[in-house]
Amino acid sequence: MATRRTACLSRRTVGPDPRQAWASERRQGQIAGIDEVIHFLFDDHDFDETEVGECLLDKSEAALVQTVKRELDRIIQELPKGGDDEYVVHPNWPTVTAAAVAAHSAMSRR
Structure with a gap:
């Protein structure tokens, strides 16, 4: 179960610079x-408490993914039309990556 729930998240957050994986x-x-990544997190899923029981086990998983979304949204607000390079070199990208790694790690242990 954990593998299925976290596979997409891990595939999208490969290390601090995912450009090589994306290529x-x-x-x-x-x-x-x-x-x-943006479409997956913001358009395809809500990843909030409404998805508990569907693709999230509980409210704590929802909170973890919401943290990733919140940090990524900060960059989106500054770079609404930015590409891979602009996002990955943005000063807040390490915060996004750290949040994604924390979410993936916690969800994978379950």
Whole structure:
């Protein structure tokens, strides 16, 4: 169960600089990059308490993912049309990555 719940999150947060992973995924014909991350977190899912029992186990998982979204949204507000490079070098990117790693780690242990 944990593997299924965290696979997408981990695939989108590979280390502090995911550009190499995103490029590799694109070469394999997959959709990858900051646009895909944003759509996954903000458009495709709410990842809030309404998803507990669907793709999240409890409110604590919802809170973890909401932290990732909140930190990423801070960058989105500054770079609404930014690309992969602009996001990954943004001064707040390490905070996004740390939040994603914390969420993935906590969710993977369950």
